[in-house]
Amino acid sequence: MTRLRTLSERLGLRARLTIALGLIVAVALAATFVVTYRGTGAEVRGEIDQDLRQDTAAFIRDGIPASATKPAQVEAEVRAYLARQPSFGASARLFLARVVGGATISNEPELLGISNDPLTELETSATQERERSAAARVRTAPPGFHTVDLVDAGDVRLLVKRVIRGGRVVADVGVGESLDAVRRAQHGVSRTFLLAGLLALLASLVAGYALASGVSRPLRRMARTAADVDAGDLSHRMAINGSPREVRVLADSFDHMLDRLEDAFARQRGFVADASHELRTPLTAIRGQLEVMARQDQPTAEDVERVGRLVRTETERMERLVEDLLLLARSDEGHLVRPEEIDVEPFLLELFHALVPTADRHFELGPLPHGTILADPDRTAQVIRNLARNAIAHTRPGGLVRIVAKAHGDRLQIAVEDDGPGIPEAEWELVFDRFHRADRARARSAGGAGLGLAIAKAIVEAHGGSIRVERAPAGGARVIFELPGFVPYA
Ligand SMILES: Nc1ncnc2c1ncn2[C@@H]1O[C@H](COP(=O)(O)OP(=O)(O)OP(=O)(O)O)[C@@H](O)[C@H]1O
Numbered sequence: 001m002t003r004l005r006t007l008s009e010r011l012g013l014r015a016r017l018t019i020a021l022g023l024i025v026a027v028a029l030a031a032t033f034v035v036t037y038r039g040t041g042a043e044v045r046g047e048i049d050q051d052l053r054q055d056t057a058a059f060i061r062d063g064i065p066a067s068a069t070k071p072a073q074v075e076a077e078v079r080a081y082l083a084r085q086p087s088f089g090a091s092a093r094l095f096l097a098r099v100v101g102g103a104t105i106s107n108e109p110e111l112l113g114i115s116n117d118p119l120t121e122l123e124t125s126a127t128q129e130r131e132r133s134a135a136a137r138v139r140t141a142p143p144g145f146h147t148v149d150l151v152d153a154g155d156v157r158l159l160v161k162r163v164i165r166g167g168r169v170v171a172d173v174g175v176g177e178s179l180d181a182v183r184r185a186q187h188g189v190s191r192t193f194l195l196a197g198l199l200a201l202l203a204s205l206v207a208g209y210a211l212a213s214g215v216s217r218p219l220r221r222m223a224r225t226a227a228d229v230d231a232g233d234l235s236h237r238m239a240i241n242g243s244p245r246e247v248r249v250l251a252d253s254f255d256h257m258l259d260r261l262e263d264a265f266a267r268q269r270g271f272v273a274d275a276s277h278e279l280r281t282p283l284t285a286i287r288g289q290l291e292v293m294a295r296q297d298q299p300t301a302e303d304v305e306r307v308g309r310l311v312r313t314e315t316e317r318m319e320r321l322v323e324d325l326l327l328l329a330r331s332d333e334g335h336l337v338r339p340e341e342i343d344v345e346p347f348l349l350e351l352f353h354a355l356v357p358t359a360d361r362h363f364e365l366g367p368l369p370h371g372t373i374l375a376d377p378d379r380t381a382q383v384i385r386n387l388a389r390n391a392i393a394h395t396r397p398g399g400l401v402r403i404v405a406k407a408h409g410d411r412l413q414i415a416v417e418d419d420g421p422g423i424p425e426a427e428w429e430l431v432f433d434r435f436h437r438a439d440r441a442r443a444r445s446a447g448g449a450g451l452g453l454a455i456a457k458a459i460v461e462a463h464g465g466s467i468r469v470e471r472a473p474a475g476g477a478r479v480i481f482e483l484p485g486f487v488p489y490a
């Protein structure tokens, strides 16, 4: 059983379908053959029985006239009738009459134990014994239909009827016919079926193979494509048309998955390239400065101080970058935030007061909602600081940086807006991409790697919230984010 299963697993879809179809056709043919074989036999036998009925009736009518009532008379009439009939053979009937009070008469001498067949001497005693008992059965058969194996003549169908003359049974007469016709008809059916069946089976195997090839072709193509993809080549697509719907659906979703995979890999590669580039820039600056200083015999205290400052700035920049990258990597893994209940008012006030001394700007804080929010305090503070740092970076000294918080049902909305140049509408979505900077040259000099908003978005989304860019009423940019889980004080 298990060997059969492993074999069927090893066989391809094509071979399996072909074999299955062949088996179905073979079983159907066999069933049809049995029905036809039996039906033909029954039909020919029925015809023979009908013949026998007619022949027995004729025998009684013509062989034993109504006037014959005495055994001697009956015997004489029967003998005269049988003399007019051919002797029993393949195409001639067997006649038998058991005259009551007289002899048993037949056109088959062997039935009566009188053999004129010279071959009888050559038969074995067993055969002779079988013949004798068959002859006895025929001779003594009661009225009705019988089938008897007469050995030499093969199976014989026999109909025995009682003959009544003058109110008395005068004889039992029987007419027999060889069942050879049944055998011949069935033989013909077998021969025809063997030939036609072989052809049908062959045709079904060829058709099955062609059909199975058609069905499995797209699957085989898909397997090849999948193997290519497995080998690292994501550019292949199934692009299967005209196949069955189910196969097309499978191929389409596979292609779709490849599109997304390719896209994800491309973004990943881009991210790594950007990250390496961002890390290399400060390293190059540090090395350049150190090399310049190494070439000087006697670097002045000023030079040392300048290079020290630069190295500090650049390493700080790298530190921040590495931290940001780690944070984004953690957000990809899905454990970025540890929410806890935060009192909104003191939380925002403290953040705001820490922000004010960092830059020469006009800082404003709108009225604060009273309630608590379920959020990670460190990460939420990081979002607000990132947005404020952007606002500061894009405004001139004395410019406006305003923080506004509002509650909307169970959502807390926090916006940071400024009166700087704002963000062009075409960039409103793009600014959240990693390493995206609207104005590369300027942003670089302002110290940004383009990760601040990407990080803000990752943190907000990890809370189940959302973030977007708008135009501020003061004309600059407004970045607004919403967190769920706000509960107002009762
Ligand atoms: N308040 C703003 N006004 C105008 N442009 C802004 C403002 N905030 C963000 N941007 C634009 O969006 C870009 C992406 O901002 P993001 O905070 O992600 O990166 P960054 O500030 O350049 O660098 P980082 O925050 O990593 O130090 C910025 O480079 C800038 O072009």
Ligand SMILES: [Mg+2]
Pocket: 386, 389, 390, 448, 451, 452, 453
């Ligand atoms: Mg920023």
